[in-house]
Each structure stands twice: as C-alpha cells, then as structure tokens.
Amino acid sequence: MDVVSYRVARYLRAAEQNQGAAELEPQPDSVERMRVRGYLTRLSLDEEQQYFCKLADATVERRGAFQLCVDPQLRMSTAMPYCYQRSLQARGRKFTGRRLDEEQVDAAFTAMQRVQPDPSKVTGLTLLGGEPFQKENLQLVSHVVARAQQLGWR
8 A cells, every 4th residue: 555646546546447547647756656666567467467376376385275255245234343444435335335246256266276276275265245145145155155166165
C-alpha cells in the first residue's frame, strides 16, 4: 500500500475501468515511482503470469503446504469488530456489492493448479467473507467445493 495524490488515484481508477485515463495521466516522476515500487510494469500479461508463477513456486517450495481461501462476496451481512474488510464497507454498495462468478472461480483454480499441481500438498480450502453460506451464495460455494473435489483437494 502506498499514498498517492488524488490525481494519481483518479488516473489509476479511470485506467482500471477503461474510462478516459489519458487526460488524467500523472507526471513522469509519479509514473516512475510507481514502476520502481512495483505498482506498474512493462511486462506483458504472459510475462506477468510467468513472474507470478515463479514467486508462487518459491513460496510453495519454502512452505511445502498450500491452501486456497475464497471470499465469494464482499457484501457483509454482519459488522464484526475484527473484520479486515471494514474499510471496504465504507466505500459503499457499489464496491461491496460485488461477488465472484463461476468463471472467476475457475480462473482461480486454474492459477492455483499451476502453483501447486500436487493435490496431496494442498492442505485445504477456506471459505470466508461475511457469511459465505448464505442462500444467495449456495450455487457459487457448491461450484467451489465441486472444483476442489475434482482436483482431489481436501
């Protein structure tokens, strides 16, 4: 995490949403600072994925075990005082109303398989976030569990 100017924040948000970021482009020194700190890259998507896999491989090698955590929604039904996502709630419904879909879950499992292809080294699957077992999450949670079982995960 880092602190950036309002202009830089607006530029990044606009770029993320493909909404006219060009006129908001930050000063070259701000761009270079973001590159140096690792927020921006000149890598292609394939190069970024390869880099991520190298980092993940090194982490898995060091730790040996691997676990996947899935948060099906950012919308909370309760306001727990220890919740790490309280700052997200302050951003409003537009932000916390998002939820994963099956395509995103499949992409996560594909990435995790690349990181740890040996199911015997996967120690578990954790569902978290608000209340993942609410009725509205049933189909998605069932999909997550079915994918984990297909891969031989516990």
